[in-house]
Amino acid sequence: MVMTSLAQRWAQLRRDPRVVWAAYLLLALLLIALPFVTDWVAGRAWVRIAAFALLYVMLALGLNIVVGYAGLLDLGYVAFFAVGAYLYALLASPHFNIHLPFWALLPACAVIACVFGVLLGAPTLRLRGDYLAIVTLGFGEIIRIFLVNLNAPVNITNGPQGVNLIDPIHVGGWSLAQPHAFLGLAFPAVYNYYYLFLALTLAVIFVSMRLEDSRIGRAWVAIREDEVAAAATGIDTRNMKLLAFAMGASFGGVSGGLFAGFQGFVSPESFTLIESIMILCMVVLGGMGHIPGVVLGAILLVVLPEALRYLGPLQQALFGRVLADPADLRLLVFGLALILVMLLRPSGLWPSPVRRRELAAEGDIARQEQASVYDAAR
Numbered sequence: 447m448v449m450t451s452l453a454q455r456w457a458q459l460r461r462d463p464r465v466v467w468a469a470y471l472l473l474a475l476l477l478i479a480l481p482f483v484t485d486w487v488a489g490r491a492w493v494r495i496a497a498f499a500l501l502y503v504m505l506a507l508g509l510n511i512v513v514g515y516a517g518l519l520d521l522g523y524v525a526f527f528a529v530g531a532y533l534y535a536l537l538a539s540p541h542f543n544i545h546l547p548f549w550a551l552l553p554a555c556a557v558i559a560c561v562f563g564v565l566l567g568a569p570t571l572r573l574r575g576d577y578l579a580i581v582t583l584g585f586g587e588i589i590r591i592f593l594v595n596l597n598a599p600v601n602i603t604n605g606p607q608g609v610n611l612i613d614p615i616h617v618g619g620w621s622l623a624q625p626h627a628f629l630g631l632a633f634p635a636v637y638n639y640y641y642l643f644l645a646l647t648l649a650v651i652f653v654s655m656r657l658e659d660s661r662i663g664r665a666w667v668a669i670r671e672d673e674v675a676a677a678a679t680g681i682d683t684r685n686m687k688l689l690a691f692a693m694g695a696s697f698g699g700v701s702g703g704l705f706a707g708f709q710g711f712v713s714p715e716s717f718t719l720i721e722s723i724m725i726l727c728m729v730v731l732g733g734m735g736h737i738p739g740v741v742l743g744a745i746l747l748v749v750l751p752e753a754l755r756y757l758g759p760l761q762q763a764l765f766g767r768v769l770a771d772p773a774d775l776r777l778l779v780f781g782l783a784l785i786l787v788m789l790l791r792p793s794g795l796w797p798s799p800v801r802r803r804e805l806a807a808e809g810d811i812a813r814q815e816q817a818s819v820y821d822a823a824r
Contacts, residue, residue, distance in 0.1 A: 480496060516669055529695075529698075531706040532712060533699070534703035534707060538551055562695055574673070613707070728746075751780055
């Protein structure tokens, strides 16, 4: 009875608008103060990691549109990330001696990546499942190989050496690569990038939420559940699938442009297949089709590998020497953690309520079938 009353009280609090707005205000204050707290507790390197986590949140939300909403398995999503990064690098560096402003480059990255998304989606409209995964995987590898080899006979991408000396991001005449002071507080360069990425991440989350609640989002979910039934109800599955590829790719292009401006250097090694797999893991681990879950998965898969770097000093402190290579041990622990989560929480760490009910119903059906088979065997 006590647990039931507590659950009812918690449900009432969650529906109270004042509690909801107070929670949002607290979260906003935490996000604003995060660079200062992180710098004080763990060092400025972790502020940079937090900025990268926001980049990957945008990437994961873009892939969530394709995989989580529309149910299209895309293993080449990093290609759109690469397109945005290289477009920004080539048009804001001495490579072509073109230095376009940030406000023009970022929309261009989104548009060009969107075009590439349509180019990928158009030939794959009839493919599903494993076949679609293989085609998208090949598309991602083709883009990376083009980036490596487009340095002859005309040097477009500078080949495997990549493009460097990329212009830092300027917003309103302010260079984010320079420290600034505001209200008596010092804001180093990495803080400036963090706040820009935070603002754009919140914008991407807002767009994703609006898409989820729209007719387009419901059409994507219908295609994910049963494409034939969706087509029978009058949904234009062709255009909806193309729109999913285009929208997801545009988020990847924006993230790529921000990555290039943040790093000041891009090369093909940053856009390998393992990056696509990691972004897909963020979506699946957090909870496909659920925005808070995807955000959680992206943050965990960026922060966890970096935190596991401390396994080397930990071994030194405990045993007086390093027993296992920290890099190998870090990947081993990371892989085991992914396996355990998928075994114990197949719907993700923070699944959507709909997905949780679907998996529960599937589990009940499977148990009933096993019981009937067992009774028949007896």
